[in-house]
Amino acid sequence: MGVTFKGQPVTLAGQQVKVGDVAKDFKVLANNMSEVTLADSKGSVRLISVVPSVDTGVCDAQTRRFNEEAAKLDNVKVLTVSVDLPFAQARWCGAAGVDNVQTLSDHRDLSFGTAFGVAINELRLLARAVFVVDSSDVVTYVEYVNEVTDHPNYEAAIEAVKAAK
Template sequence: MTKFKGNDVTLLGNQVKVGDKAPNFTVLANDLSEVTLDSTKGSVRLISVVPSIDTGVCDAQTRRFNEEAAKLDNVKVLTVSVDLPFAQKRWCGANGIDNVQTLSDHRDLSFGEAYGVAIQELRLLARSIFVVDSNDNVTYVEYLPEVTEHPNYEAAIEAAKTAK
């Protein structure tokens, strides 16, 4: 069960598990170009999912992974939210975020439904972390039971470091 500010919410799609093949998705980059799981193939992906980049925990989460991304070899850090690409670009520019790629799932919730994180009642994504290896296998998953809480940064970073 997932909660948002203490209230139960319904997640659409199927949750993925460690060992699953990572589902493909289509999201938008800040320049409105399409980005898919397939287009990021060949490196480890740490996918940080946030409800909205302009909120406190989401801001802190994205900053933390931006800081860590500079230290990770062959790891792409992707932050996915339903914020518009223009808002993501503005936020990144205003905050000096340049080591993570922000991606928007606003158009059709492709990522949210593929990974089981689309919140039906709010049309937001539930906070979660995924590590996908270079062969598209899911090696780490964290679905937060309360969307407003921080993820386990250390575990996700370690999982990204050890994925191949």
Template sequence: MKQVTFKGKPVTLVGNTVQVGDQAPDFKVLANDLTEVTLNDSKGHVRLISVVPSIDTGVCAEQTRRFNEEAAQLPGVKVLTISVDLPFAQARWCGAAGIDNVQMLSDHRDLSFGNAYGVHIKELRLLSRSIFVIDSSDRVTYVEYVDEVTNHPNYEAAIEAAKRAK
């Protein structure tokens, strides 16, 4: 299991570590209108999944804004942002921030995504900052588990991976 810290202190990640080449695990999260969303709902598309602990924090907000901007330059790529924030809070934040190219999804109910992708922080019941690119045949083509949860991911590497995925 990958070693990750939160504000310099080690945290425990629950679930299975996902690696490049793996078949992408399925998950069940909630859209802002409370409908269930699974990996299969975007089958046939490249997916860039941006995982943030809470949309109401600075780095998470910047990460979401950055991928929202980049999504316009990624034709055929579905950009999903997943956190454990309530769907209502996500919708409010997106409306205030003008986020419209990223689909915000909530893992608050079951931590289905967090456990399937090994990003559920046991001590905090939050998701660890990470990025996954999944190709149109549901293979994982890029993975970044950010070592320190309060740091930014490697945006350029993730975007390039999404462009290369088919």
């Protein structure tokens, strides 16, 4: 599957995940600079929203949309991962009033980006994607958005979250 950024093909590092795969662990940073791994949320369904930068229009809209949906979901953790610095993510969340999703920074190691096959080699950004990981760490939904500047399929992701256990 080819991914483009503003119409130009990009190369993604890491192995893309598929439905049925066991999700690989990763280390990212929370807004307070503490390390966060996938294992930290084991036992919950995880909706992982991947954006290049929360400071852009589509990423802003995506994060706000999943923040609204998160308020309606039980036993679901909504994680937004980007390469923005944790300080920038915290500032953006405060300004946007986003408090139902956990923003996580992959800036340090691109650990998440390579584990899930979304690290863009040419730009050191993450490609837009959405993953649902069930409480047993099995990937139940995958969407790699073909054009990084396009929106994901919000409805399909929310339905996948509701179907996951």
